[in-house]
Amino acid sequence: MSVEGLQPSQSQEVEATSPLSKGTAAQVQEESADLLPEDVMNLLRGVVDPELGSNLVELGMARGVQILPDGVVHVEVALTTSGCPLRAQIQRDVKARLESLPDITKVKIIWSELTAGEKAAAMAKARWNVAQKAPDTSIPATTKVLMIASGKGGVGKSSVATNLAAALANNGFAVGVMDADIWGYSVPRMLGLEGSLRSEDGKIIPISQAVGSGRLDVVSMGFLVDREDTALMWRGLMLNRAVQHFCEDVVWSDDLAYLVIDMPPGTGDVQMGLARMLPRAEMIIVTTPAKAAQKVAARVADMGRKNFLRIVGIIENMSELFTPDGKSLNVFGVGGGQQLAREVGVPLLGRIPLDTAVSDGCDRGQPAALLTAGTADTADLESNTTPAFFAPTDTESTPLSDAASASSAAAMSTPTTATAAFQWIARQLSEEYVPPVMMEGCSARMLDAVISALDAAETEGLD
Ligand SMILES: Nc1ncnc2c1ncn2[C@@H]1O[C@H](COP(=O)(O)OP(=O)(O)O)[C@@H](O)[C@H]1O
Ligand SMILES: [Mg+2]
Numbered sequence: 001m002s003v004e005g006l007q008p009s010q011s012q013e014v015e016a017t018s019p020l021s022k023g024t025a026a027q028v029q030e031e032s033a034d035l036l037p038e039d040v041m042n043l044l045r046g047v048v049d050p051e052l053g054s055n056l057v058e059l060g061m062a063r064g065v066q067i068l069p070d071g072v073v074h075v076e077v078a079l080t081t082s083g084c085p086l087r088a089q090i091q092r093d094v095k096a097r098l099e100s101l102p103d104i105t106k107v108k109i110i111w112s113e114l115t116a117g118e119k120a121a122a123m124a125k126a127r128w129n130v131a132q133k134a135p136d137t138s139i140p141a142t143t144k145v146l147m148i149a150s151g152k153g154g155v156g157k158s159s160v161a162t163n164l165a166a167a168l169a170n171n172g173f174a175v176g177v178m179d180a181d182i183w184g185y186s187v188p189r190m191l192g193l194e195g196s197l198r199s200e201d202g203k204i205i206p207i208s209q210a211v212g213s214g215r216l217d218v219v220s221m222g223f224l225v226d227r228e229d230t231a232l233m234w235r236g237l238m239l240n241r242a243v244q245h246f247c248e249d250v251v252w253s254d255d256l257a258y259l260v261i262d263m264p265p266g267t268g269d270v271q272m273g274l275a276r277m278l279p280r281a282e283m284i285i286v287t288t289p290a291k292a293a294q295k296v297a298a299r300v301a302d303m304g305r306k307n308f309l310r311i312v313g314i315i316e317n318m319s320e321l322f323t324p325d326g327k328s329l330n331v332f333g334v335g336g337g338q339q340l341a342r343e344v345g346v347p348l349l350g351r352i353p354l355d356t357a358v359s360d361g362c363d364r365g366q367p368a369a370l371l372t373a374g375t376a377d378t379a380d381l382e383s384n385t386t387p388a389f390f391a392p393t394d395t396e397s398t399p400l401s402d403a404a405s406a407s408s409a410a411a412m413s414t415p416t417t418a419t420a421a422f423q424w425i426a427r428q429l430s431e432e433y434v435p436p437v438m439m440e441g442c443s444a445r446m447l448d449a450v451i452s453a454l455d456a457a458e459t460e461g462l463d
Contacts, residue, residue, distance in 0.1 A: 192365020
């Protein structure tokens, strides 16, 4: 978008002499050879203004980037109004995106305000997106997209995807589940859902199921074929476009807070296609404690980074097996999740024990995350205190937010039940790592933006 007459910033924090306010998209100092401002701008394409439905770069809201020594990055973000209620949301998203790169140690956002002309252009862009160009996907701009990925199959990716989705729904969110593992779909069975996807006006209606105070809306190849053997033929026919249909032609409802995508294992065409279709997606990588699993998992992280996706963190599955007499067995080795988290430079989100509640639950269509096990672990969850298993053991007291850092997560032990682990991770996701988009109080801003856009369009003939 080219905006003429870019004014010096109206930010309270930055004077007009700021290097960021001079109108070039990106500037860099010699000291940081590796990280380029273009990389930062590309990452910012993953931050969507939930109200305008377009990303910060496209809307001209990401005004400038400055890379300082030691990985400190300053970003100038121009809002439609300085009192924008989504400011906190945008701040969180920008920081989360950028800080997911190990090269970036600190992010400072310098706020400014779009000029009337820029505002009009941003609104025009948003309207154009809505009216003239079919939106890139049918997934609402306010939906947080979580890709559950792994280097190889059998590590529990689908189990983690379905259990986290169920736990989030149980906590009151409307959660979409997209089974993108076209070859080896397992989501319907794991969630105990049957049926066929209906279509209305050429659009696919997901299978919907109330869970706790929330809801799951699910699409899977498993709902398009009735028998496993006919599935094979369908797959051949639809494979290339199935995931695209799931992104473009499904009626994903407006209130969807999360869309959890069960990715196929590895880094094939489907994964690349999804990453390109959904640049705003955030990736969670599932691995086992086995060191061998790590190399392939690291490749997935690499693919995510190359596509400028944010990697939220690592989940280690099948961590330990707790026997009834209180012993623990490291069936698949020790430390793989933690090591991968370090290598990729993201937090370890949690460890899930080997637990028959998961495998039984998957087979019976009753996710372990929805059990009330009544153990000490879940009692902690219910009483809203930090469960003992997630309290760092190497420091005296660490606040919850610090537990998000890779170093303190390293001290995390495995909860004794998978139920507790899933519930805890889901809560951490919605409260800390990937909070839902809050739209309350936004209509005022929208109205304001529309009025200024119309005013500006009238006076400047921009419409
Ligand atoms: N934490 C766990 N404890 C016990 N069984 C598990 C656990 N995680 C996964 N499983 C079982 O392992 C098998 C593979 O898991 P799945 O989620 O299908 O892996 P993926 O999707 O990565 O191929 C399934 O039978 C599942 O029930
Ligand atoms: Mg699977």
